[in-house]
Amino acid sequence: xxxxxxxxxxxxxRGFHLITDEVIEAVPRIASLQVGLLHLQLxxxxxxxxxxxxxxxxxxxxxxxxxxxxxxxxxxxxxxxLEGPDDMPAHVAASLFGTQLTLAVRDGRLALGTWQGVxxxxxxxxxxxxxxxxxLNGE
Numbered sequence: 830x831x832x833x834x835x836x837x838x839x840x841x842x843r844g845f846h847l848i849t850d851e852v853i854e855a856v857p858r859i860a861s862l863q864v865g866l867l868h869l870q871l872x873x874x875x876x877x878x879x880x881x882x883x884x885x886x887x888x889x890x891x892x893x894x895x896x897x898x899x900x901x902x903x904x905x906x907x908x909x910x911l912e913g914p915d916d917m918p919a920h921v922a923a924s925l926f927g928t929q930l931t932l933a934v935r936d937g938r939l940a941l942g943t944w945q946g947v948x949x950x951x952x953x954x955x956x957x958x959x960x961x962x963x964x965l966n967g968e
Contacts, residue, residue: 830861830965830968831964831965832856832964832965833963833964834855834962835960835961835962835963836851836852836855836961836962837958837959837960838958840955840957840958840959841951841956841959842951843893843915843951843952843954844890844950844951845881845889845890845893845950846889846948846949846950846951847883847886847889847946847947847948847949848947848948848949849883849939849947852867852869852939852947852961852963853939856963856965859937859939859965860937862934862937862967862968863935863936863967863968864934864967864968865934865965865966865968866933866934866965866967867931867932867939867963867965868929868930868964869929869931869947869961870928870929870962870964871949871959871960872959872960873923873928873956873959873960874919874920874923874928875916875919875923875952875953875956876919876949876950876951876952876953876959877923877925877926877927878926878927878928878930878950878961879930879947879948879950880932880941880945881946882944882945882946883945883946884944889948893950896922896952900918900922902914902918904917913953915953915954916953918952919952919953919956920952922950922952923952926950932947934965934967
């Protein structure tokens with residue numbers, strides 16, 4: 830079985846956001862699979878996807894604080910600055926974290942570890958709405 834959905838994410842503030850439930854709600858056919866894969870592809874270059882801690886929101890805060898420290902917007906060698914001081918750092922962060930995830934599906938559920946969740950990283954101050962393509966394959 831193959832299924833593909835576009836998931837639209839509402840605008841979010843800069844930082845990391847847990848979106849596991851939104852993904853599951855948008856791809857209800859996950860429940861019909863015994864075994865499979867869910868591939869998520871973010872259709873943007875200044876945001877990211879990653880898999881990390883799903884319980885303590887301080888982890889998401891700390892990850893964003895770490896990124897802001899390591900990739901500030903005022904680096905003198907950045908040349909791509911026409912879209913604002915947050916744009917080039919957002920591209921760097923998106924490339925470091927990546928814009929795709931492939932997740933196992935087992936017994937009708939995402940096969941995540943106890944403390945794992947899907948994170949959406951918004952790396953712009955005002956990134957706007959975002960889109961994902963979710964491709965599900967399995968039996």
